[in-house]
Amino acid sequence: MAVELSYCVVNTDGRELLLRCLDAITAEQATLGFPTEVLVLDNASADGSAAAARNHPGTDDVIALELRRGKGENDSELLQRARGRLCLLLNEDSELLPGATAALREALDANPRAGAGGARLLRPDGEQQPSAWRFPTPLTALVGALFLHRRYTVQSRGEQTREVDWAQSAALLVRRDAAEQIGWFDPDFFVYSDEVDLCKRLSAAGWRTLYVPGAAAIHHEQLSTGAVPERRIVELSRNRDRYMRKHHTASAAWAVRLLTAFTYAARALAAVALPGHDARRYWRHVTATLRPAQGEGLREAASEHNRGKRL
Numbered sequence: 001m002a003v004e005l006s007y008c009v010v011n012t013d014g015r016e017l018l019l020r021c022l023d024a025i026t027a028e029q030a031t032l033g034f035p036t037e038v039l040v041l042d043n044a045s046a047d048g049s050a051a052a053a054r055n056h057p058g059t060d061d062v063i064a065l066e067l068r069r070g071k072g073e074n075d076s077e078l079l080q081r082a083r084g085r086l087c088l089l090l091n092e093d094s095e096l097l098p099g100a101t102a103a104l105r106e107a108l109d110a111n112p113r114a115g116a117g118g119a120r121l122l123r124p125d126g127e128q129q130p131s132a133w134r135f136p137t138p139l140t141a142l143v144g145a146l147f148l149h150r151r152y153t154v155q156s157r158g159e160q161t162r163e164v165d166w167a168q169s170a171a172l173l174v175r176r177d178a179a180e181q182i183g184w185f186d187p188d189f190f191v192y193s194d195e196v197d198l199c200k201r202l203s204a205a206g207w208r209t210l211y212v213p214g215a216a217a218i219h220h221e222q223l224s225t226g227a228v229p230e231r232r233i234v235e236l237s238r239n240r241d242r243y244m245r246k247h248h249t250a251s252a253a254w255a256v257r258l259l260t261a262f263t264y265a266a267r268a269l270a271a272v273a274l275p276g277h278d279a280r281r282y283w284r285h286v287t288a289t290l291r292p293a294q295g296e297g298l299r300e301a302a303s304e305h306n307r308g309k310r311l
Contacts, residue, residue: 006082070190115178115207118167166199235297
């Protein structure tokens with residue numbers, strides 16, 4: 001029987017979270033009335049993740065990379081290898097809650113022009129995370145500078161499935177033929193803004209992206225690499241600017257830089273007086289936003305990792 005849906009998991013040094021992710025997938029599979037497969041791409045981990053994935057009873061195939069690559073490139077490889085007409089993209093830190101798979105599939109089947117559907121994301125304490133937004137533009141950057149983004153830019157709200165501009169790829173169901181039509185993910189986005197670009201190109205090709213609150217996943221977001229996660233900040237800023245320059249004018253990209261830097265500067269100033277806030281981290285966002293071509297990001301970290309593997 002043909003595979004209906006492929007679970008596509010990218011993992012980087014997240015063995016314990018990966019096992020929780022796979023356990024949740026296995027629990028989901030037991031409730032489904034259609035064939036599925038589980039593909040894991042291990043991004044050159046050093047913590048035994050690849051072996052753990054191979055030994056997990058729910059895994060069908062493991063792609064174990066020798067050298068580390070970007071998320072866009074890795075998601076593209078999984079999409080191309082998948083046999084399902086639908087592909088549920090997951091990070092290792094995403095844990096599907098019961099019924100998420102069926103809800104996402106039903107939403108896409110109910111809307112033949114839906115090329116992707118994102119789940120509602122929850123923090124481990126149950127608080128909802130924003131997971132769908134309007135496409136970045138100077139206007140959304142201005143809304144952010146006025147601190148009105150939760151009202152006007154965040155689209156992951158309400159209890160009904162709705163069309164949105166883009167949804168986070170931590171738990172994103174993609175129609176495989178739609179992704180193939182637009183040429184998969186753009187590998188120039190090493191990480192961050194890769195799914196924004198994907199949804200933008202889906203939209204340009206006539207596809208829609210949905211926010212599906214009936215599908216939920218716990219997102220054990222792993223964003224800190226120290227007091228100031230320098231390389232993540234650099235990569236985030238770099239790819240925000242890359243997206244703007246790809247889809248908008250140079251002047252629009254500069255407007256977004258300036259407005260976003262202002263927003264972070266205001267937060268840095270407030271953080272001086274507010275307990276539990278790191279002014280230095282916000283200020284690093286300011287400098288990285290204004291000079292996105294400078295500094296070392298996650299791409300450079302991966303290159304260092306790969307050089308060490310070659311030695």
